[in-house]
Amino acid sequence: MADVARVAGVSSQTVSRVSNGFPGVNHETRQRVLAAMRELGYRPNSAARALKRGDFRTIGVITFTLSTTGNVRTLEAIATSAAQEGYAVTLLPVAVPSHDEVRGAFSRLGELAVDAVIVIMEVHLLDATRLSLPPHVKVVVADSDAGDRYTVVDTDQAGGTRAAVRHLLDLGHRTVWHLAGPEESYAAQRRADAWRAALAEAGCEAPEPVRGDWSAESGYRAGLHLAEQDDCTAVFAANDQMALGLLRALHERGRAVPDDVSVIGFDDIPESGSFLPPLTTVHQDFAEVGRRCVEGVLRQVRQNETEIGTTLVPTRLVVRQSTAAPRVR
The missing domain is CATH 3.40.50.2300 (Response regulator)
Structure with missing residues (x-):
């Protein structure tokens, strides 16, 4: 950062403001700093910035299977919506949907430094009375009846x-x-x-x-x-x-x-x-389920509050040619 500041003829604080996207730097100065970054091959240290800000701009996703259409399409929507909000997604598949496996997944996600977690519970094999997720972790659960304990987004x-x-x-x-x-x-x-x-x-x-x-x-x-x-x-x-x-x-x-x-x-x-x-x-509407999962978990992160309750995404019947009145006998 000091090298960039020297080449651009600005202070290190100005380089920091430009690299973090903060306002208050005029256009000409910003372009000069960006040109110096390119010349020197400077890349901001995302880990250091995360430690300084206190957030990692990453959402962890725990899923039990990627073999079902619903999970794959929900995950795709989560990744797209997170990217639009400037967040990355860390995926952690769980081979066996058990209490210990999920607890271990949360521990691993903690080591990977995430701000919040979305759990796609396609199969309901967890005993909700035994599952107690870390209280400081912001969580949204998809496809579950755990709305009395966590934020849940589910199809109707x-x-x-x-x-x-x-x-x-x-x-x-x-x-x-x-x-x-x-x-x-x-x-x-x-x-x-x-x-x-x-x-x-x-x-x-x-x-x-x-x-x-x-x-x-x-x-x-x-x-x-x-x-x-x-x-x-x-x-x-x-x-x-x-x-x-x-x-x-x-x-x-x-x-x-x-x-x-x-x-x-x-x-x-x-x-x-x-x-x-x-x-x-x-x-x-799997895309809407994924979008609302991201919306819900980021709202908790930004407000530093934990929400409880269930949001239902509406369904609709699509009538095609596989149904008709019964044959008269």
């Missing part, structure tokens, strides 16, 4: 499910079968509960749900079973990938969609409009 799982079930019942189906996600998944459980409640509210009996693991292959296996159920005329799949496998199974078993069986998914992945037939599904 229940609202989207109710819209899907009502759509099928309004078409004239007597009930709706459910291709559910894994039991340990918070999102899958929330959708299954809302499916069952929507049927009960309409006075319809809920068939025994068939479970998959979010993959198209598991949807195909479940679909082979559902195709054998003569009274199955409508299926709500907990995600689009399983719906894709279901469509294949129904086709192979000679059950036409939507003439024999109507199918609805959840997520509205980019490919869902290209399924055969194009899939009716519940749209999740």
Whole structure:
């Protein structure tokens, strides 16, 4: 910094103000300092600046898996939104979603020097009564029911499910079968509960749900079973990938969609409009979830306060060609 000041003919304090982007330096002087920086190959020491300011302008992200569409798209939105705010993102995948693993992840993030943490809890395997995150760490959790302890940003799982079930019942189906996600998944459980409640509210009996693991292959296996159920005329799949496998199974078993069986998914992945037939599904705004996660955690950082509560991002039903009134028998 002293060398830059000497070449530019300014004080070290002026160099510091320019390198940190502070106002109060006239344009000509700023350009002279920047030219000296380029000439000397000067780069500000981000670690030293962070220690001086007391912040690192970095958000840590803990995620249990990068294999699901929702997590990847949420992470992409977090990285984009953080960059727009001048923050970097440090990603720390956790192989096993256990209490000890998450505690260890927070410790490692502390060593990496982050200002706050976003936890993407796609699977709800943590016992909320046992998980106690460090009180000084600003935290936002995505996809969780921990809103009584932390800031939570979640998709309106229940609202989207109710819209899907009502759509099928309004078409004239007597009930709706459910291709559910894994039991340990918070999102899958929330959708299954809302499916069952929507049927009960309409006075319809809920068939025994068939479970998959979010993959198209598991949807195909479940679909082979559902195709054998003569009274199955409508299926709500907990995600689009399983719906894709279901469509294949129904086709192979000679059950036409939507003439024999109507199918609805959840997520509205980019490919869902290209399924055969194009899939009716519940749209999740993953970009908005990621944006609100960043917005919420930075608000805590800037106000130096911890927030508690849940923000729900609305869903909407996208009607395509995979649903129709049941065939008259």
